[in-house]
Amino acid sequence: MKKVxxxxxxxxxxxxxxxxxxxxxxxxxxxxxxxxxxxxxxxKGLNGATGGIGITGMELHVSYINxxxxxxxxxxxxxxxxxxxxxxxANGVDYGTNWLEPSGARLNIPDxxxxxxxxxxxxxxxTELNFDSTRCLLVDSAFNIIPGVHFVNGRIxxxxxxGESRWNGTGSWNTASNWSNGIPGDSTNAIIETxxxxxxxxxxxxxLTINPGCVINISPGFSLTANRxxxxxxxxxxxxDATGTGSFxxxxxxxxxxxxxxxxxxxxTSNPGCFISSPITAATTSVFGSNPAESYTESSxxxxxLPAGNNLDSGKGYRVSGSVPATFTYxxxxxxxxxxxxxxxxxxxxxxxxxxxxxxxxxYPSAIQLEQGTWNRTNLDKSIYVLxxxxxxxxxxxxxxxxxxxxxxMQGFFVKANAAGASLTIPAxxxxxxxxxxxxxxxxxxxxxxxxxENIADTNHFDEAFVHVLSGSTxxxxxxxDAYLIPGNSSYPHICTKASDQSLLSIxxxxxxxxxxxxxxxxxxxxxxxxxxxxxxFNSNQALYFEDKSTNSAIxxxxxxxxxxxxxxxxxxxxxxxxxxxVGINEYSTNNLFVWSTGHTIYISAKTGIxxxxxLDIMNMTGQCVISSANLNLPAxxxxxxxxxxxxxxxxxxxxxxxxQKVLVR
Numbered sequence: 001m002k003k004v005x006x007x008x009x010x011x012x013x014x015x016x017x018x019x020x021x022x023x024x025x026x027x028x029x030x031x032x033x034x035x036x037x038x039x040x041x042x043x044k045g046l047n048g049a050t051g052g053i054g055i056t057g058m059e060l061h062v063s064y065i066n067x068x069x070x071x072x073x074x075x076x077x078x079x080x081x082x083x084x085x086x087x088x089x090a091n092g093v094d095y096g097t098n099w100l101e102p103s104g105a106r107l108n109i110p111d112x113x114x115x116x117x118x119x120x121x122x123x124x125x126x127t128e129l130n131f132d133s134t135r136c137l138l139v140d141s142a143f144n145i146i147p148g149v150h151f152v153n154g155r156i157x158x159x160x161x162x163g164e165s166r167w168n169g170t171g172s173w174n175t176a177s178n179w180s181n182g183i184p185g186d187s188t189n190a191i192i193e194t195x196x197x198x199x200x201x202x203x204x205x206x207x208l209t210i211n212p213g214c215v216i217n218i219s220p221g222f223s224l225t226a227n228r229x230x231x232x233x234x235x236x237x238x239x240x241d242a243t244g245t246g247s248f249x250x251x252x253x254x255x256x257x258x259x260x261x262x263x264x265x266x267x268x269t270s271n272p273g274c275f276i277s278s279p280i281t282a283a284t285t286s287v288f289g290s291n292p293a294e295s296y297t298e299s300s301x302x303x304x305x306l307p308a309g310n311n312l313d314s315g316k317g318y319r320v321s322g323s324v325p326a327t328f329t330y331x332x333x334x335x336x337x338x339x340x341x342x343x344x345x346x347x348x349x350x351x352x353x354x355x356x357x358x359x360x361x362x363x364y365p366s367a368i369q370l371e372q373g374t375w376n377r378t379n380l381d382k383s384i385y386v387l388x389x390x391x392x393x394x395x396x397x398x399x400x401x402x403x404x405x406x407x408x409x410m411q412g413f414f415v416k417a418n419a420a421g422a423s424l425t426i427p428a429x430x431x432x433x434x435x436x437x438x439x440x441x442x443x444x445x446x447x448x449x450x451x452x453x454e455n456i457a458d459t460n461h462f463d464e465a466f467v468h469v470l471s472g473s474t475x476x477x478x479x480x481x482d483a484y485l486i487p488g489n490s491s492y493p494h495i496c497t498k499a500s501d502q503s504l505l506s507i508x509x510x511x512x513x514x515x516x517x518x519x520x521x522x523x524x525x526x527x528x529x530x531x532x533x534x535x536x537x538f539n540s541n542q543a544l545y546f547e548d549k550s551t552n553s554a555i556x557x558x559x560x561x562x563x564x565x566x567x568x569x570x571x572x573x574x575x576x577x578x579x580x581x582x583v584g585i586n587e588y589s590t591n592n593l594f595v596w597s598t599g600h601t602i603y604i605s606a607k608t609g610i611x612x613x614x615x616l617d618i619m620n621m622t623g624q625c626v627i628s629s630a631n632l633n634l635p636a637x638x639x640x641x642x643x644x645x646x647x648x649x650x651x652x653x654x655x656x657x658x659x660x661q662k663v664l665v666r
Contacts, residue, residue, distance in 0.1 A: 277361020
């Protein structure tokens, strides 16, 4: 089989002289909860007549938090691109839309043109709506994806509210008629005078008072903040179920003779043992009823069952086991200040992965963020590990599979001591609600690639690994940047990389662009795929290749973003390598194949030589394999009426290697 040396194509050079392309989602500031808000989507740099790039197609994705906004409709389309040319909709957390110029010709769009307005019903709180740049794309007149597009996210903020407002009645917090002076905002002293109120929004107040006989229920997935003092002479219930857990933050003092109940639902479905922690200062294992609770012993890497009535220390994590879903309730005074965790265990020798592991816990009835507030660490690795059902997710302070380093309310997590005398301060300043955005104060991280592995037949279970090229880091395990692979449920796939000291890492930070061995376990035989993310964080001229040594082939990650493979169920030691430079691989020349489409029919034929395709995979721009066929004779015709209009990637495997081509279906 002929070896072909892949030459990096400098496709971006032709775009260097063009104006910056920017897609902007507008803001809606000081809005009243319970109203509809319009967020305009505008563009710059798409007018070829004034130095921009005209386009023939576009696909946009915007993620949002459905406890703050609910998608309503899309309105006010530009006359250049009328509503009949757009497909749009939302699934509850993600808004998507795509457009294709009917004539196939280039369309020049003047700067600051508003393409359309996205309309959301606003529930309250400050919230951000984010473009998913990994799935957004613009296509030029040659049907090439335009690189380097800049996306500007949108934001909604609440009105400040009145000085004081009193609640009388029963209903949702956003029922304006039950408040004496409007729905509370940041500046409002809210008094629950009579009745019951349920929070189905992102609610906020200045001071908060619950009178005797009154009740506040914080629904799962929603939140309530008291910016100053909280006085409870009634009852507050923070609710939890399979959809999520409510969130409550008090920044000032806490007083009153009322009852605070904090519920925590545990599923136990994907893993019979869940990590949990207490948000109150005087809880015992009786909270868990007949479900056994265990503490983790670092010195032996083992679990010890706690006796009935044993105290649950604030800031410490525990494992609770069960066979059926259950909801546990903590009742009592709750933690609002910093929590100091000293004398963390470290036993020299033994396994490098388990050495120094200590199970701590979020001590608050809200989430915490690892880069918010002052986390004083002594003799601790930077990374933390959270058990997420069947797998561990991790965060090293800037990247990882634990999104933004946010630990949910009452959630246990592992930290790793690297010497005796380790300690940690969990700061009250780290508190935030899961349903509010975390605004990073640092620039986006560069030179990071993520790899997500999943069974094509089971996309609900997946694992991720990250490689970060960072000057000053080391090739072996680095306790300031790296995170070990902690294996989860072996029935599901896991992916990691191998460092120079043979450490298996979920986060691998290395000092230069050298090849990285990639390993995996899958648990069962089948077809799997690895999806690559964050490609846009690299310089556009940086080579990115993924090699499969078992088939003596490789893909250019920039062309496909997805690698599909088969496994017999055994571990993938030594099979895959991530490359940051040119590699000698068997890649079939694209000049030997004709690929085109008419309507929803895709045609493939050979100019010379090959008359047979071993494997054909067609993937959409989100990386999903939508068509997979084997043993095709050329010329081949693929008729797919169920394909939506858009750009697709064809991965064609022949006896002479692998060919990757793009085709536009319309």
